[in-house]
Amino acid sequence: MGWGNSFxxxxxxxxxxxxxxxxxxxxxxxxxPNAHIYYECNCxxxxxxxxxxxxxxxxxxxxxxxxxxxxxxxxxPYCVKCGEGVE
Numbered sequence: 548m549g550w551g552n553s554f555x556x557x558x559x560x561x562x563x564x565x566x567x568x569x570x571x572x573x574x575x576x577x578x579x580p581n582a583h584i585y586y587e588c589n590c591x592x593x594x595x596x597x598x599x600x601x602x603x604x605x606x607x608x609x610x611x612x613x614x615x616x617x618x619x620x621x622x623x624p625y626c627v628k629c630g631e632g633v634e
Contacts, residue, residue: 586613586624594624 584604585595596607608615614630616623625633 586615586622588613588624588626588629590626590629592626592628594626 583595583597583599584601585593586604586608587593594604594608594611594613596604598604598607605615608624612627612630614625614633616625616633
């Protein structure tokens with residue numbers, strides 16, 4: 548974007564930025580109500596059952612062997628591998 552671009556080019560460029568920012572799911576359903584919620588372990592493993600329901604996400608995590616713990620920073624997910632030593 549520069550001084551020589553038309554208003555339509557600027558709008559199209561801005562729309563592309565918005566579309567790219569919605570490629571990955573977000574944790575904030577208020578900012579993006581069409582997005583799915585997911586868990587991501589510290590090792591980088593992602594559990595994404597393509598749901599908007601927190602209860603369904605937790606049920607899926609339990610069924611797949613993930614451990615979810617609540618601490619001072621909120622919910623902390625542990626994948627099967629990382630959760631072996633977690634009580």
